[in-house]
Amino acid sequence: MSDRPAIDPAWGLATTALQAHLQPDAATGAIQPGIAMSVNHLFTPGEAAFSAQGVDDLAQLPYLYARWGNPTVRQLEQRLAALEGAEDALATATGVAAVAAVCFGLLRAGDHVLLSDVCYAGAQELVRTLLPDFGVAVSAVNLSDLEAVRAAMRPATRLVHAETPCNPLLRLTDLRALADIAHAQGALLSVDSTLATPVFSRPLDHGADLVLHSLTKFINGHGDALGGAVIGPRALIARLRARAGVYLGATLSAHNAWLILRGIDTLDVRLRRAAESAGQIARFLQQHPAVRAVTWPGLPDHPQHALAQRQMPGFGAVLTFQVHAPGPQVAQRLARHLRVAHYAFSLGHQRSLVVWLGTDEMLTSSYPLQGAALADYRRFAGDGVFRLSVGLEDPADLIADLDQALRASDDLPPHPNHTDDPAP
Ligand SMILES: Cc1ncc(COP(=O)(O)O)c(C=O)c1O
Structure with missing residues (x-):
């Protein structure tokens, strides 16, 4: 023994x-x-x-x-x-x-x-x-x-x-x-x-x-x-x-x-790597012309960033983003154009997963919110969010993939900050 x-x-x-x-x-x-x-x-x-x-x-x-x-x-x-x-x-x-x-x-x-x-x-x-x-x-x-x-x-x-x-x-x-x-x-x-x-x-x-x-x-x-x-x-x-x-x-x-x-x-190394990538992607998406808002506890403009800093030694590998164009339309196009991330439910896997969660549908199926509670839901999610669970791919590849798929969705020009290097 x-x-x-x-x-x-x-x-x-x-x-x-x-x-x-x-x-x-x-x-x-x-x-x-x-x-x-x-x-x-x-x-x-x-x-x-x-x-x-x-x-x-x-x-x-x-x-x-x-x-x-x-x-x-x-x-x-x-x-x-x-x-x-x-x-x-x-x-x-x-x-x-x-x-x-x-x-x-x-x-x-x-x-x-x-x-x-x-x-x-x-x-x-x-x-x-x-x-x-x-x-x-x-x-x-x-x-x-x-x-x-x-x-x-x-x-x-x-x-x-x-x-x-x-x-x-x-x-x-x-x-x-x-x-x-x-x-x-x-x-x-x-x-x-x-x-x-x-x-x-x-x-x-x-x-x-x-x-x-x-x-x-x-x-x-x-x-x-x-x-x-x-x-x-x-x-x-x-x-x-x-x-x-x-x-x-x-x-x-x-x-x-x-x-x-x-x-x-490998939990520790996986999570730290994915969270690091999530931070890079969150900052990239914040600058993207197709994106209206990004939510990630590590961003200074997250409504509870101070609490996140106090309570969490890192900010996790899930982020959400809202888009200017109608969400279901962008969802269709992400599902068609993504080449690295996968358009699918669930989260926390080694491969990045993205999915559209429309607010009206969520309210009907799961969250019967009204008044201030509803306003708070919309404060975080607007009319709906894309939930992105960041995996272990190279962050530069994920950024390039999201960029091309989001541009495809709106016929937008290439993102001016997009290089092969990830956003800081
Ligand atoms: C936060 C959270 N808790 C619990 C569950 C339920 O987990 P399972 O699908 O393993 O039953 C999920 C599934 O998405 C989840 O996201």
Whole structure:
């Protein structure tokens, strides 16, 4: 057996991503973990299970049946917990399953949940559609407006669910302030940190109780596996594992856990490279004649740039831009003319992805906003945005690609600043 530490608090994030809970295989010395595909595990004579009187004894076994636990999935959970500075994690089949685990694992009839009015559409729809059927009251508010949050809290509020930066608006939430409000009322704060990843935000360091991820996005980072996770204190994760993990059955497959672990090996370097490119592209697009507005937390004119600087050690690899011409028309042409970036849904993959998200459609399908909340949505998104998830291509190639495709859309002359060198 190796005497390497499972984890060392002195390690930086890149080392933690590679090393935390990595165990060379005891039989072969293989460094790269194998995949434990078995659904079940032997009872070993002498183990508690042989004298088991009931489920509690079975639960003492490290592995029994893969819906309850699997060695490869467990290694992923430990690596994720280490990256977020947490005690434990529960991996789930998808990011939405992680949201469901929190909702159905923690809430009961009579409770109230407060969620961001612009968090990921799938989370919005899940919470607003399903929870009221189970007797849970739901309010959606702008969690960046702390007065609105205070006003919306109720004695029965058990959970505040935030997302920062949120997809697709890239609006941020002041996590420390939100945690203080939630905790004063005895509520937990869960934060979907999918866009930031632990490279650019560690919500538990700012007072959050639980961190959620769609592992499908940057953490896996290769567009070939769905996955999700809830990360936090041991007792809360144990509750979620016992309720959501076992009963809802949305268990992550060992194969996907292995792929995601391999993605995590390079998380730090991938994210830093993509975010650096995102900054170059954001600044380039700001000067582009076809572009009306660019939103990226690293730009000084992002409405919450000061908060981003305070709360995030980097600004992420997703940006949005608005165009002068009608969005759906530009979308058609980007889909036809892009040669490096891909016109497609999702984000956080190694290849850049761009997609049009029209405001009217988003309001109809996912965000029933009115009044000040609607005005705030339009402040970030206008009539619609192109969401660009920046990948690992050469930034100069992405800039040239976007430039030619945007010019094709409007028959504009070449961008005056466009050279083969990326914008500074
Ligand atoms: C911020 C955020 N959270 C959760 C999800 C859901 O993830 P999944 O598709 O893995 O269920 C997504 C998906 O786009 C997302 O963007």
